[in-house]
Amino acid sequence: MKDTCIATTMTTSSTTAETVTTANTTTTTTITDHMTPAEFDEAFTAVMPRLRLRLLALTGNPHDADDLLQETYLRLSRRARAHTLARQHQPYAYTCAAALNLLRDLWRHPSRQERCTDRLPERSWDGGxxxxxxxxxxxxxxxxxxxxxxxxxxxxxxxxxxxxxxxxxxxxxxxxxxxxxxxxxxxxxxxxxxYEPAFAPIPGTRVGGRPTLPAPAACTTTI
Missing domain, CATH: 1.10.10.10 (Winged helix-like DNA-binding domain superfamily/Winged helix DNA-binding domain)
Structure with a gap:
C-alpha cells in the first residue's frame, strides 16, 4: 500500500512537470511564432479590399480611407520587419482593430490630421x-x-x-x-x-524684403 502511494505520488509529480513543460513549450512557441514580412504582405493584401470598405464606411471619404489604410499597413509592416508581429488566426479582425485605433487617435487629436488645400495661407500682418x-x-x-x-x-x-x-x-x-x-x-x-540702404544689413539678409532707399542728400525739392 505504501509503495502504491509513493508510485502514485511520483506519477502525479511527473505529470505536473510534463504539464508545466508543455505549458512552457506552448508559451515559448507562441512568443516565437511571428509573421515574416512576406507573410504579412500576403495576409494584408488578402484582407485589404474588405478593410477599405469598412474604413470608407467609417470615414465617408475615399481619400481619408486610403490614407488610413496606408497608415495601418505601414504601422503593422514595421512590426513584421522587426519580427514582433505575432501570427494571427484572424488577420482581418486584427488589421481592422489596428485601423480603428489609428482612426480613434485622429478623432481625439484633430491637430495631427494632414489638411490639404489649394489656398495659400494669408500673410501675417507686420504692423504696417x-x-x-x-x-x-x-x-x-x-x-x-x-x-x-x-x-x-x-x-x-x-x-x-x-x-x-x-x-x-x-x-x-x-x-x-x-x-x-x-x-x-x-x-x-x-x-x-x-541708392544704398540706410544701414548695412547683415550679409545674406534683406530688410523688409527690399533695401531701404534714403532720399538724396543734395535734393531739397518738395512736391
Whole structure:
C-alpha cells in the first residue's frame, strides 16, 4: 500500500512537470511564432479590399480611407520587419482593430490630421512696417524729380490717370505730361541703381524684403 502511494505520488509529480513543460513549450512557441514580412504582405493584401470598405464606411471619404489604410499597413509592416508581429488566426479582425485605433487617435487629436488645400495661407500682418517702408522709398524717389516730373508720375503711375486727364488737371498739353513722366521714370530707374540702404544689413539678409532707399542728400525739392 505504501509503495502504491509513493508510485502514485511520483506519477502525479511527473505529470505536473510534463504539464508545466508543455505549458512552457506552448508559451515559448507562441512568443516565437511571428509573421515574416512576406507573410504579412500576403495576409494584408488578402484582407485589404474588405478593410477599405469598412474604413470608407467609417470615414465617408475615399481619400481619408486610403490614407488610413496606408497608415495601418505601414504601422503593422514595421512590426513584421522587426519580427514582433505575432501570427494571427484572424488577420482581418486584427488589421481592422489596428485601423480603428489609428482612426480613434485622429478623432481625439484633430491637430495631427494632414489638411490639404489649394489656398495659400494669408500673410501675417507686420504692423504696417512694409507699407510705411514703401511710402518712405517712394517719397525718397519722388524727391529726386522736378515738380512737373513728380506730378506726372504721381497722376499717371500712382493714381492711374491717362495722359489727357493728367494734362487737364495740370493745365498742360498731353505731350508735355508724357515727356515729363518719361524723364521722371528714367531718373527713378537710375536712382534705384545707385541708392544704398540706410544701414548695412547683415550679409545674406534683406530688410523688409527690399533695401531701404534714403532720399538724396543734395535734393531739397518738395512736391
Amino acid at each position: 512696417f512694409a507699407s510705411r517702408e514703401a511710402e518712405t522709398v517712394a517719397t525718397g524717389l519722388l524727391r529726386g524729380l522736378s515738380p512737373k516730373e513728380a506730378a506726372a508720375v504721381i497722376l499717371v503711375d500712382i493714381e492711374g490717370l491717362t495722359h489727357d486727364m493728367a494734362g487737364e488737371r495740370l493745365g498742360a498739353h498731353r505731350g508735355t505730361v508724357q515727356r515729363n513722366r518719361m524723364r521722371g521714370l528714367a531718373k527713378i530707374r537710375a536712382a534705384l541703381d545707385t
